[in-house]
Amino acid sequence: MNKKYTIKDIAEIAGVSKGTVDRVLHKRGKVSKTALEKVNTVLDRIDYRPNLIARNLKNTKIFNICVLLPNPKIDIYWEGCIDGINDAIEEFISFNIAVTIYFFNPTNTNSFIENNEEILKTSPDAVLIAPLFYKEAVEIVKNYNALGIISVTFNNYLKSNAIKSFVGQDLFQSGKVAGRLLEILVKKGLIAILHIDEDYENAIYVQEKEKGFRAYFNQVNNTNYTIKTCSLQHPNFKRSFYEFIEAHPNLAGIFVTTSKAFQVAEITSKLDKKIALVGYDLLKSNLNYLKSFDIDFLIHQNPKRQAYLGVVHLIEYFIFDKEIPTKKLLPIDIINSENANNYI
Incomplete structure (x- = not known):
């Protein structure tokens, strides 16, 4: 021995x-x-x-990790993140780690800023953040970095040297995958890129998806397709979308860049003609329309896994001195009615 x-x-x-x-x-x-x-x-x-485990158990310091994500009561997509975070907490319950979750309103920039200010008051060791608002997030991460607070982002990529790590998908490639799916479904006509309730100029994650989508069709070099971007907001979403459909009788396919494809399917399912529809995320409402073939494909972003890995990377850094990976990219899973049950 x-x-x-x-x-x-x-x-x-x-x-x-x-x-x-x-x-x-x-x-x-x-x-x-x-x-x-x-x-x-x-x-x-x-x-x-x-023996890092024994050493940590003797250590009286408690490492404080704060998680900032959109309120799932406002946008249900983020509900899975809480499950992922709780799984990480349960896994490392014996160690000196405290994880606190803060929620911000995903439609309100001030809510995002105010919650970050509350986090700063607690002087955390690290922050895991979903940076929906690009400009504000860049400045906030700079502040964390200046104070020696480790920043990890997930779901939405934020280009900043102040960030220790990113967990999520390659959003540009994700957009290309959506393009390929719609090329399979649609042979000609108008394909709409639909952004719902997004501040497009400050939402890099939907910009990246759109860039990838357009890049795919640019390489196809097929003049049978027309690509058009449309941004719609509630509470006038339904009326505006109906007007868009009426103004574009050759509409053949739609790419919804967020988890709100079900809101589109609710309308397109009642039309006389079939419009191909590709969106994101395994929300119950999306799955219902997927099973009825009103949504053709969903791209699974796995928010639960993203949040879990974001927390685990930080915990292992503190208790095991394990290096945090600069980037952890998750697979881009394509879901249809036939394989959906395997992912639920």
Whole structure:
């Protein structure tokens, strides 16, 4: 059996004090360059691995992680995130980790800013954030970084050097997948890219999906297709959408860039002609229309898994010194009526 080396053993082999070895192992206090080299040489030779679990259990510090996500009572898509976060908490319940969830109104920028201010008051060690509002999120993450608070984003990619990690999908590629699906379904005519209740200029995640979608059709080089973007808002969504349909009799397909395809299917299912429909996420309302073939395909973004991994990466960083991956991309799963039950 391999010998289990103690700090005393390492100190004797290196010819230094136990205190010096302790300072090297825990990266605290001053150590001379010569002593550091001696200790590291011994550590490399014996392949020393500290018992991180035991060390953490003895550690009295509680690591505080705050999670900021849209209120699922306003947008049900985010409900799965809570399940993922709770799974992570349960998995690491024996460790000194505290996870607190904050909810903001996904239609209100001020709510996003105010909740971040509340988080700052708690002086957390790390924040997991769904950055719906791009401009505001960039500034907020800069503030966290300046204060030594680790920032991890999920679901929506935020381009910033202040972010430690991103968990989610390649949204550009996701848009290309949606394009391929609609090319299969539609042979010619108008295909609409539909953004519902989005501040398009400040919502990079839907911009990336649209860019990917258009990029796919640009490479197809087929003049039988016309691509048009339409942004609609509640409470006038139904009226505006009916007007759009009437103004475009050649409408053959729709790509909904968020989880609200069911709101479109509610209308298109009552029309005399079939309009192909591709959207996102396994909401119950979406699944009902998927099973009735009024929605043709759904792209599964797996918000539960995204939130779970975001929290777990932070926990493992604090208790196991495990490096946080810069980017964790989840698969782009294509769901239809035949395989939907496997994902529920």
